Amino acid sequence: MQVDYIIVGLGLAGIAFAEELNRKKKTFLVFEDYSQNSSLVAGGMYNPVVLKRFTSVWNAKEQLETAIPFYQNLERIFDKKYQNSVDIYRIFKSIEEQNNWFMASDKPMLEDYMIPKVIKNTNHYINASYGYGKLIKTGRIDVNSLAKDYRQLLINLNQLKEEKFHYKDIIFKDKGIEYHGVKSNRIIFCEGFGLKENPFFNNLPMREAKGELLTIHAPDLKVNYLIKSSVFILPIGNDRYKVGATFNWKDKTKLPTPEGKRELEFKLNSVISCDYTIVDHTAGIRPTVIDRRPLLGMHKKHKQLVILNGLGTRGVMIAPLMAKKLFQYIENGEQLDKEIDIARFEK
Numbered sequence: 001m002q003v004d005y006i007i008v009g010l011g012l013a014g015i016a017f018a019e020e021l022n023r024k025k026k027t028f029l030v031f032e033d034y035s036q037n038s039s040l041v042a043g044g045m046y047n048p049v050v051l052k053r054f055t056s057v058w059n060a061k062e063q064l065e066t067a068i069p070f071y072q073n074l075e076r077i078f079d080k081k082y083q084n085s086v087d088i089y090r091i092f093k094s095i096e097e098q099n100n101w102f103m104a105s106d107k108p109m110l111e112d113y114m115i116p117k118v119i120k121n122t123n124h125y126i127n128a129s130y131g132y133g134k135l136i137k138t139g140r141i142d143v144n145s146l147a148k149d150y151r152q153l154l155i156n157l158n159q160l161k162e163e164k165f166h167y168k169d170i171i172f173k174d175k176g177i178e179y180h181g182v183k184s185n186r187i188i189f190c191e192g193f194g195l196k197e198n199p200f201f202n203n204l205p206m207r208e209a210k211g212e213l214l215t216i217h218a219p220d221l222k223v224n225y226l227i228k229s230s231v232f233i234l235p236i237g238n239d240r241y242k243v244g245a246t247f248n249w250k251d252k253t254k255l256p257t258p259e260g261k262r263e264l265e266f267k268l269n270s271v272i273s274c275d276y277t278i279v280d281h282t283a284g285i286r287p288t289v290i291d292r293r294p295l296l297g298m299h300k301k302h303k304q305l306v307i308l309n310g311l312g313t314r315g316v317m318i319a320p321l322m323a324k325k326l327f328q329y330i331e332n333g334e335q336l337d338k339e340i341d342i343a344r345f346e347k
């Protein structure tokens with residue numbers, strides 16, 4: 001078997017690169033061993049504003065300009081809706097925060113998204129005495145459904161091998177590589193936190209952050225926007241809400257924990273006062289990088305080996321643009337921006 005590319009990992013990074021290859025009529029084979037599940041558990045929100053500081057997310061405009069058509073195209077392919085507009089209501093904790101919101105909402109880029117007024121809270125189950133700042137043109141991608149549909153599609157097309165990729169079995173050729181009888185020009189590694197097992201790239205400074213999420217059923221809450229406070233409460237339909245997320249830099253497992261659940265319940269109870277039941281509890285590891293920028297580039301010695309990783313806490317927005325840039329770099333020799341190129345970590 002001969003393909004243009006092998007892709008290792010089919011989370012958001014792998015899907016974005018596979019789609020780029022489809023568009024450019026390249027052949028590929030994917031390996032996926034279900035060892036990581038960041039993309040499967042993600043809240044799936046996209047939002048160009050940093051809700052802690054009311055600043056713009058790095059490169060947000062360019063990311064969204066690529067991401068929205070990318071998901072729309074997948075909706076056409078699967079004839080299914082993955083994207084939903086969801087406004088964000090950021091609970092103010094003080095008058096000072098209200099003032100900071102007004103100042104930020106005047107800035108270029110932010111003014112398109114931040115409504116410059118304080119929204120009064122009218123839901124007596126929500127604790128928001130200083131009101132809300134409202135963000136518009138934000139939304140959610142149902143990444144779990146998308147990833148499952150995409151995997152099934154590739155299984156049907158014989159383009160997905162549901163098995164672990166073994167790095168030591170790569171045979172290097174003058175041009176390209178061979179792996180278990182498959183010849184390929186290149187391998188694109190999209191393993192998320194699985195990067196730690198990759199001997200060719202595990203020297204890169206990933207500073208992974210485990211995250212846990214609850215799904216609750218809260219029939220009295222009745223909100224159709226995301227509430228953001230010490231936790232986010234994201235409506236997903238049928239009176240269900242995702243509540244998240246924790247950040248843990250020590251635990252390297254993808255298992256939900258009693259501590260994570262306690263933390264989320266404690267924070268949730270400080271925001272809402274209606275009854276709810278917990279119907280699900282999930283966890284995953286975000287592939288975050290020490291400088292909060294993605295990891296793209298070629299291995300210094302083996303140019304056949306390429307990485308697409310480090311999507312961090314915002315894979316939904318960032319993955320499609322990074323896949324595009326990586327393809328142009330490999331196939332057309334276009335320079336990668338310094339801040340995303342793994343060369344920035346070379347001594």
Ligand SMILES: Cc1cc2nc3c(=O)[nH]c(=O)nc-3n(C[C@H](O)[C@H](O)[C@H](O)COP(=O)(O)OP(=O)(O)OC[C@H]3O[C@@H](n4cnc5c(N)ncnc54)[C@H](O)[C@@H]3O)c2cc1C
Pocket residue numbers: 008009010011012013014031032033034035036037038039040041042043044045046163164165166190191192193194195210211212213244245246283284285286287308309310311312313314315316317
């Ligand atoms: C709790 C939580 C909430 C989040 N919420 C949001 C959100 O609201 N919005 C947002 O934009 N982002 C969110 N994120 C972040 C987002 O999930 C990540 O940015 C994104 O999923 C990373 O995608 P990835 O493809 O790089 O990694 P992954 O999704 O981890 O995919 C890597 C894939 O590679 C496979 N793999 C690894 N090693 C091997 C191997 N050797 N052989 C074969 N396969 C292998 C794994 O099984 C996995 O499927 C959240 C993350 C978490 C954990």
